[in-house]
Amino acid sequence: MDTGKKIIEIHNLNIGYPSKTIFSGINLSAYQGELIALIGINGAGKSTLLRTLARLQKESSGKVTIEGNNIHQYSIKTFAQRVSFVSTEPVYVSNLNVKELVALGRFPHTNWLGKLDEKDSAAVERAIHKTNIENLAEKNINQISDGERQRAMIARTIAQDTDIIILDEPTAFLDLPNRYETVSLLKALSKNENKTVIFSTHDLNIAIRQADKIWLIQKDKIIEGAPEDLVLNNCFTHIFESSKISFDIEKGDFTIPASMNRSVKLTGDGAEYLWTVKALERLGYLVSDSNNENITVRITRENNRLNWVIEKENCKFAVNSIYELSAILGRR
Amino acid sequence: MQQVNKTRFYLFGLLFIILIAAFLFDLFIGSANIPLPEIVKILFTHESSRPEWISIINDFRLPKVITAILAGAALSVSGLQMQTVFRNPLAGPDVLGITAGASLGVAVVVLGISSFFSFDTFMLFGNWAIVIAACIGSGLILLLIFAVSLRVRDIITILILGIMFGSATIAIVSILQYFSPAPTLKAFVIWTMGSLGGVTKSQLWILLPCVILGLFTAVLSSKILNALLLGENYAKSLGVNIKTSRFLIFFSTSLLAGSVTAFCGPIGFIGIAVPHVTRMIFKTSHHIYLIWGSILIGSVTMLASDILSLLPGKENALPINSVTALLGIPIVIWIIIKNKKIV
Numbered sequence: 092m093d094t095g096k097k098i099i100e101i102h103n104l105n106i107g108y109p110s111k112t113i114f115s116g117i118n119l120s121a122y123q124g125e126l127i128a129l130i131g132i133n134g135a136g137k138s139t140l141l142r143t144l145a146r147l148q149k150e151s152s153g154k155v156t157i158e159g160n161n162i163h164q165y166s167i168k169t170f171a172q173r174v175s176f177v178s179t180e181p182v183y184v185s186n187l188n189v190k191e192l193v194a195l196g197r198f199p200h201t202n203w204l205g206k207l208d209e210k211d212s213a214a215v216e217r218a219i220h221k222t223n224i225e226n227l228a229e230k231n232i233n234q235i236s237d238g239e240r241q242r243a244m245i246a247r248t249i250a251q252d253t254d255i256i257i258l259d260e261p262t263a264f265l266d267l268p269n270r271y272e273t274v275s276l277l278k279a280l281s282k283n284e285n286k287t288v289i290f291s292t293h294d295l296n297i298a299i300r301q302a303d304k305i306w307l308i309q310k311d312k313i314i315e316g317a318p319e320d321l322v323l324n325n326c327f328t329h330i331f332e333s334s335k336i337s338f339d340i341e342k343g344d345f346t347i348p349a350s351m352n353r354s355v356k357l358t359g360d361g362a363e364y365l366w367t368v369k370a371l372e373r374l375g376y377l378v379s380d381s382n383n384e385n386i387t388v389r390i391t392r393e394n395n396r397l398n399w400v401i402e403k404e405n406c407k408f409a410v411n412s413i414y415e416l417s418a419i420l421g422r423r
Numbered sequence: 424m425q426q427v428n429k430t431r432f433y434l435f436g437l438l439f440i441i442l443i444a445a446f447l448f449d450l451f452i453g454s455a456n457i458p459l460p461e462i463v464k465i466l467f468t469h470e471s472s473r474p475e476w477i478s479i480i481n482d483f484r485l486p487k488v489i490t491a492i493l494a495g496a497a498l499s500v501s502g503l504q505m506q507t508v509f510r511n512p513l514a515g516p517d518v519l520g521i522t523a524g525a526s527l528g529v530a531v532v533v534l535g536i537s538s539f540f541s542f543d544t545f546m547l548f549g550n551w552a553i554v555i556a557a558c559i560g561s562g563l564i565l566l567l568i569f570a571v572s573l574r575v576r577d578i579i580t581i582l583i584l585g586i587m588f589g590s591a592t593i594a595i596v597s598i599l600q601y602f603s604p605a606p607t608l609k610a611f612v613i614w615t616m617g618s619l620g621g622v623t624k625s626q627l628w629i630l631l632p633c634v635i636l637g638l639f640t641a642v643l644s645s646k647i648l649n650a651l652l653l654g655e656n657y658a659k660s661l662g663v664n665i666k667t668s669r670f671l672i673f674f675s676t677s678l679l680a681g682s683v684t685a686f687c688g689p690i691g692f693i694g695i696a697v698p699h700v701t702r703m704i705f706k707t708s709h710h711i712y713l714i715w716g717s718i719l720i721g722s723v724t725m726l727a728s729d730i731l732s733l734l735p736g737k738e739n740a741l742p743i744n745s746v747t748a749l750l751g752i753p754i755v756i757w758i759i760i761k762n763k764k765i766v
Contacts, residue, residue: 147656171662184652185512187708198650199662204711205646251661 096123096158098255098287099144104153106139112151113139117313119306121289123254126281128298128318129291131308132330137291138179138259140313144289145176145257157255171199175248177258182244183233189243190228193218196250218249222276238269245276249284256280258290262297270294274301295327299343354379355420359390363397370413374421388416431705431712438719442492445726449488452733455479482624488726490622493634494687495697495725497679499717500641502694503701504676505565507648507710508669509572512762513582513755515695516680519568520589521561522691525684526615527592528560529553533611534599550626550686554633558681564588565673617688617744619729626686633682638718640675644668645710652708690744692751693728697721699758724750 099121107113113136121127131137142148144155146162155162157173165173175196182192196218197211207215219228222242227235232243241261248256258277262270274290274297281288281303289306292298298305299318306315309330314321321327327338327345339346354377357367367390368378376386389400399416401408410416450462457476465471465480498516505514505521516522532552567588572581600608613621622630641648647668650658659665680694701716702708728750732741 145660147659167659167664168662171660174660176657176660178656180654180656182653182657184510184708186702186706187652191708192653195650195653195661198646201646203643203646205649 095125097121098123098158099289100156100159101144102154102156104143104155105151106136106143106148107151109151114308114313115151117153119313119315121255121287121304123287124281124285125287125303126278126301127287127289127304127306128302129289129306129308130293130295130298130330131291131313135308137308140308141176141257141259141289141291145174146170147176168199171251171253173253174255174257175251175253177241177244177248177256177261179259179263181237181264182240185231185233187232188229189224189232189235189239189246190215190219192232192243193246193250196247196252199251214252215250218246221249221280222246236269237264238266238272241265241269241273242276245273245280249280253286255287255289258288260291260293262292262294270297274298277301296344353377353386354384356380356382356384356387357390358387363390367399367413367416370417371420374417376420386420388420431707434704435715435719438716438723442719442723442726445723445730446488446492449491449726449730450480450484452730453479453484483620486622486624486627487620487729489627490619490630490687491725491729492722493630494619494683494690495693495721495723496718497634497637497683497721498690498694499697499701499721499724500638500714501676501679503698503710503713503717504641504644504648504672505694506698507651508569508672508676509581510652510654511572511581512699512758513695515692516561516676516684517689517691518582518695519585520564520587520592521568521676521680522684522689523589523592524560524562524564525557525681526560526689527596528556528558528681529614529685530596530599530611531560532556533614534603534607550629554629554682554685557685558633558677560592561681561684562673562677564592565677569669569673614688616742617690619687619725619743620740621688622686630682630686633678637675637679637682638714640671640678641714642711644671644675645714648672648710649708688744690747692747692755693721693724695758696751696754697724699754700724 097120101117101119104117105112105115106117117140129137129140139148143150144162157165162170194207194211194215197207197214198205201207201211219225222245224239224242224246227239227243232240235243245258245261261277262273265273274294277288277290278301280286299322302318304315305318305321306313307321307326307330309326314326316324316326322340322343325340336345338344353375355371357364357371357378357380359367367388371378371388386401386403391398391400397411399410399413401410401416401419403419408419410419447459447462451457451459455476457479461471461476462480465477469477469481471477502515505516505519506512532549536552568581568585571584575581575584600611603611647658647663650661650663651668655665658668683690697720698713698717701713701720704720705712705716707713728743728746732743732746735741
């Protein structure tokens with residue numbers, strides 16, 4: 092496997108503020124063209140780490156290098172040509188249209204007046220095209236949706252033409268389709284443009300399916316690896332202190348297990364079987380196939396119509412929907 | 424894009440013509456009736472059929488009109504920069520207590536230090552002392568407000584704090600007034616009424632370079648101001664040197680608001696209203712257009728205010744403060760109602 096060029100290296104980094112260290116002993120790396128998801132609970136230090144990488148905040152100790160050079164060796168301008176940043180802070184400016192916002196990305200490339208030459212204008216057009224926001228170009232950024240604004244902010248980083256893009260919770264304010272679109276846009280940037288894209292997120296599901304690598308903040312250390320390796324090594328299991336939330340290694344997502352103090356025997360097959368299992372688990376039933384259960388549920392299909400036949404305490408019920416089934420079994 | 428640039432070009436042309444017209448009309452209006460052709464003749468040849476007209480134009484009206492242009496441009500551009508840096512549509516030199524800071528500087532010089540010197544000694548360095556003190560006063564309040572705004576994002580809170588700082592400085596000024604002898608007190612009270620006509624030629628020679636330096640600095644930082652629209656973090660990640668740019672912008676803002684306040688007294692509402700009118704007319708947030716637009720629109724507004732102040736009777740002019748307030752307040756109210764984030 093071609094591992095590509097190592098672009099970011101974090102050595103023994105301590106992050107935080109002069110008065111308070113938030114996380115210490117961080118060792119991570121990023122390669123060219125990698126899409127990296129940073130995952131951790133609220134307050135774990137995700138933003139602080141990303142801000143430190145983007146040089147918006149000074150590290151307490153340790154160092155971050157880009158292609159072997161400490162990030163502080165770069166001048167402000169050359170650093171802005173290497174690393175671009177999108178924060179969680181929403182941007183509302185009256186009279187600023189999408190194109191002008193994207194054009195601000197050319198800041199480190201233009202002269203003191205900020206005048207765009209042909210090369211700059213071409214870069215702006217290209218960024219708008221890549222993010223598919225041509226139809227919004229003349230619109231005021233206060234008049235577009237959150238998802239569209241996030242695309243415009245990403246277009247700005249493309250116009251900035253950096254090989255590293257850092258985004259702090261880019262999907263935070265977005266609905267589900269927009270989250271997928273945003274992350275797939277980031278993935279396209281890493282794959283087609285060979286950019287290193289690092290983003291923090293709470294969307295474990297999306298991160299596991301899309302990211303090349305996950306930086307996972309655990310209680311006392313940050314580990315890195317392919318999402319699948321982390322799943323198989325049970326790394327996600329321990330990131331929440333709460334015992335109420337557990338990681339389902341097969342589904343690759345967190346679940347809130349109901350306390351399963353009752354059990355039921357279920358027979359049936361197909362999709363209706365799987366969804367009935369989910370419903371029963373939600374109601375706090377452990378599904379088994381032993382014959383010793385007090386309650387049995389049998390799924391049958393008659394004339395294309397689904398039936399759930401419930402036998403409970405010598406009573407027999409037949410219902411036509413899971414909703415009715417839960418009404419009967421949900422009772423204590 | 425080409426179309427937009429053309430429209431802007433025509434707008435600048437139109438504003439410039441309005442400025443020239445307002446400039447001549449403001450020279451024309453006054454208690455002595457001097458025909459317009461004579462005024463133009465005096466401006467270009469320094470000759471006139473009646474010698475006293477030369478003195479009226481050159482010694483009284485022309486300094487006042489130039490002061491109006493400088494004050495309008497300076498206050499508007501300082502307001503524009505503040506609105507961008509604080510990312511607050513209601514920021515302006517008078518609202519945030521910057522002019523009050525300048526007043527404190529002036530009060531300290533006029534009421535405090537001047538009593539230690541003889542009147543003649545004071546007049547030697549007085550004008551410069553007033554300007555420097557006013558700029559320092561406005562700069563200090565600006566820094567104070569900025570330090571607060573780093574911690575508090577809420578627009579209303581910052582405005583209330585600005586009013587508090589303003590009130591506090593006014594309270595200190597009142598204490599200084601209380602302990603002042605009558606002649607200096609009178610000079611100070613007249614100053615607080617604000618006036619364009621009170622600026623002498625020698626003061627104009629101090630005001631002019633201050634305003635030009637301030638405007639030049641603003642034009643220099645126009646690119647930085649564009650980036651600051653997104654907030655300091657984004658500006659930083661775009662390659663803005665935050666420390667240098669803060670220094671440049673605060674230097675320019677304090678110099679513009681401070682020097683104008685030093686000689687004209689506190690003139691309200693121009694600094695907050697004109698940038699909004701400029702944004703509305705030019706429909707852009709690009710600062711190179713906004714700065715030049717604010718310079719032109721600010722100058723025209725100030726000349727118009729002066730003309731309005733002279734309209735009621737030809738003997739007594741209205742206080743310029745009242746005119747700018749009556750012109751500016753409707754615009755400020757409109758901004759408050761329009762801005763959904765505030766309501």
